[in-house]
Amino acid sequence: MRNTKVYALGAVSVLALSIVITSSATAGGQSGALVRLQSATPGVTQTGHLNIDGTAVVGKLGVGDTTPAALFTVGSGDKLQVYGDGSVRFNDPLAGLTFPAVAGANGPMIKMFASGASNANRMVVAHSQGFPDWGLEYQDSGDQFNFMGSGERFMSIDLGSKRVGIGTLTPTAPFEVAGTGGTAKGGTANEAFFASGGGQSVRLGTANEGVVATGGNRAIYASTSAWDPNSSEMAAIIGENTRAGAGIGIIGKGDSVGVYGLTSEGWAFYGLSNLGRGIYASTSSGYGVFGKAFNSSGYAGYFEGKVHIAGTLSKSGGSFKIDDPRDPENKYLVHSFVESPDMMNVYNGVVTTNGEGLANVQLPSYFNTLNKDYRYQLTVIGGEGFALAKIEREVDNNMFVIRTNEPNVKVSWQVTGIRQDPWANANRIQPEQEKPERERGTYLNPEVYGQPDSKRLGYDPRENRGAPQVGNAKK
Numbered sequence: 001m002r003n004t005k006v007y008a009l010g011a012v013s014v015l016a017l018s019i020v021i022t023s024s025a026t027a028g029g030q031s032g033a034l035v036r037l038q039s040a041t042p043g044v045t046q047t048g049h050l051n052i053d054g055t056a057v058v059g060k061l062g063v064g065d066t067t068p069a070a071l072f073t074v075g076s077g078d079k080l081q082v083y084g085d086g087s088v089r090f091n092d093p094l095a096g097l098t099f100p101a102v103a104g105a106n107g108p109m110i111k112m113f114a115s116g117a118s119n120a121n122r123m124v125v126a127h128s129q130g131f132p133d134w135g136l137e138y139q140d141s142g143d144q145f146n147f148m149g150s151g152e153r154f155m156s157i158d159l160g161s162k163r164v165g166i167g168t169l170t171p172t173a174p175f176e177v178a179g180t181g182g183t184a185k186g187g188t189a190n191e192a193f194f195a196s197g198g199g200q201s202v203r204l205g206t207a208n209e210g211v212v213a214t215g216g217n218r219a220i221y222a223s224t225s226a227w228d229p230n231s232s233e234m235a236a237i238i239g240e241n242t243r244a245g246a247g248i249g250i251i252g253k254g255d256s257v258g259v260y261g262l263t264s265e266g267w268a269f270y271g272l273s274n275l276g277r278g279i280y281a282s283t284s285s286g287y288g289v290f291g292k293a294f295n296s297s298g299y300a301g302y303f304e305g306k307v308h309i310a311g312t313l314s315k316s317g318g319s320f321k322i323d324d325p326r327d328p329e330n331k332y333l334v335h336s337f338v339e340s341p342d343m344m345n346v347y348n349g350v351v352t353t354n355g356e357g358l359a360n361v362q363l364p365s366y367f368n369t370l371n372k373d374y375r376y377q378l379t380v381i382g383g384e385g386f387a388l389a390k391i392e393r394e395v396d397n398n399m400f401v402i403r404t405n406e407p408n409v410k411v412s413w414q415v416t417g418i419r420q421d422p423w424a425n426a427n428r429i430q431p432e433q434e435k436p437e438r439e440r441g442t443y444l445n446p447e448v449y450g451q452p453d454s455k456r457l458g459y460d461p462r463e464n465r466g467a468p469q470v471g472n473a474k475k
Contacts, residue, residue, distance in 0.1 A: 087129070123148075144169075256460075287458065312427055316445055341431035343424050345371055348414040350381070357404040358392065361413060367398045371417025378402060381410040 062068030063075075070081035070089075081089045119140035127134035133151035138144075146169065147155040156169045165171030167178035173185035226234035241247030252259030261268030271278030281288040291300035317336070324331035338346075347367070353359040378389045389411050392403035402411055435442075439457055446455040453459065 121146075142169075290458075312429070341429070343419040343429055345417050345419060346414065347416070348412070350410065350412050351402060352408060352410045353402065353404045355407045357407050357409065359402045359404075359411065361400050361402060361415075363395065363398045363400070363415070365398055367417065368395065370419060370421055372420040373418040375416045376400075377414040379412040380404070381412055383409060 060068040060071055060073075062073045062078075065073045065076055065078060069078045070083050072082040074080040075092075077091065079090070079092045079095060081091055083089070121137055121139050121141075123132060123135055124138050124145070125136040126132045134149055135147075137146045137148050137153070139146055139156075142158065143160045144156050144158040146153040146157075153169055154167060156165045156171070157163075158165070158171065161171075163171040163174050163176070165176050165178070168176055171185075176183065176185045220237070222236035224234070224236040228234045237250070239248075239250035241249050250259075259269075269279065279289075289301075293300045319334050319336050321332055321334045323329075324333040347363060349361065351359040351361055374395050376391050376394075378391070380387045380389050383406070385406070387409045388405040389409065390403055391400060393401040395415070400415070402413065404411065441455070442457040442459070443449055443451055443455050444457055446453060454461075
């Protein structure tokens with residue numbers, strides 16, 4: 001038979017508890033208390049049940065913890081601690097929070113505010129009790145998270161506009177960084193990325209350009225130690241346009257210099273093309289290509305191979321320069337060009353008259369087509385006396401006839417003609433020309449007239465006319 005005994009304690013001064021203690025008695029009459037109050041701390045572990053119907057006031061309570069360090073602890077070693085100020089601490093680095101499944105796929109696991117209410121700004125995560133304004137804040141009025149340091153908001157995540165701002169709480173792009181040096185934006189309406197500040201700006205993926213950089217001494221600075229003149233993969237900057245037939249890799253624009261190449265030796269510019277143009281330059285009224293040698297040992301232009309000019313060539317002087325055949329390793333041989341006010345072609349040769357004192361001179365098949373206004377020179381060579389020679393019949397059908405007053409006379413002949421081909425007729429050289437108004441007062445070679453370089457035709461005061469000083473081009 002089961003007997004139930006009820007012991008009622010009106011007050012226990014040590015614990016100030018109002019409790020009900022139950023005990024059980026077996027059929028053999030054995031009975032005992034299932035909960036026992038002891039003066040020893042912590043005392044001997046008891047087994048039983050405790051039902052409290054009322055108020056229990058406890059100094060510290062440990063569950064599974066015989067030496068609680070806080071008002072309420074769970075687990076040996078105070079794994080979970082609850083303090084009088086309401087703070088909760090996990091004292092185990094492996095401890096975690098596990099939530100049961102919620103109803104619905106979008107059901108929240110943690111709720112911060114009541115919906116529909118205008119809540120004040122509130123710290124979600126703070127550094128510590130002593131630094132409550134360092135951490136993460138939620139701003140209910142703007143629906144955004146703000147990262148704070150010493151009470152100052154320096155980064156925001158706007159949930160409504162889906163924008164992130166660093167250094168700004170009102171980003172105007174999906175990503176924006178603002179600082180004392182400038183602003184950087186990502187995903188704007190016209191640019192994939194945009195940065196500006198300090199007189200400098202960079203835009204990536206604009207409507208017309210892949211990269212736009214402006215400002216500073218170097219809008220773009222790139223460096224590399226790789227070098228292979230035949231490789232398109234070893235360069236500080238590579239510009240590549242994949243459009244077939246009409247693509248441009250790099251364009252340089254500037255009021256003074258569009259593209260500037262600088263080197264102490266080697267090539268300041270290197271152009272390589274299999275079938276097209278290694279370097280292409282054009283101008284409307286200036287110089288497509290301008291080269292200058294700063295002293296007599298250099299060349300303003302040097303070509304190794306064939307050169308063709310589809311236009312008029314003008315020069316202050318000219319010559320051929322070859323290795324002197326007598327001493328090719330140590331000397332050059334130089335001859336001046338033959339100049340003429342006319343667009344003149346020269347043909348010459350040597351012929352011997354026959355027994356009747358006649359000689360037919362056959363000229364090239366293109367002679368009559370190419371030339372007009374023929375001029376002749378004849379010189380008798382050798383013989384015992386003084387033979388005479390004349391033009392018996394002028395050029396006709398690419399041939400003329402020489403007559404001497406004696407038979408078998410050797411004659412040196414020369415015929416010149418003035419070009420009459422279509423290009424020459426359209427570009428006839430005028431020996432004497434008035435300088436255009438904009439060129440008056442200038443010289444092609446001011447130094448030979450004792451004039452300063454500023455009098456040179458095409459002089460640009462922005463041009464560095466001194467010898468280039470190549471130093472360290474790095475930042």
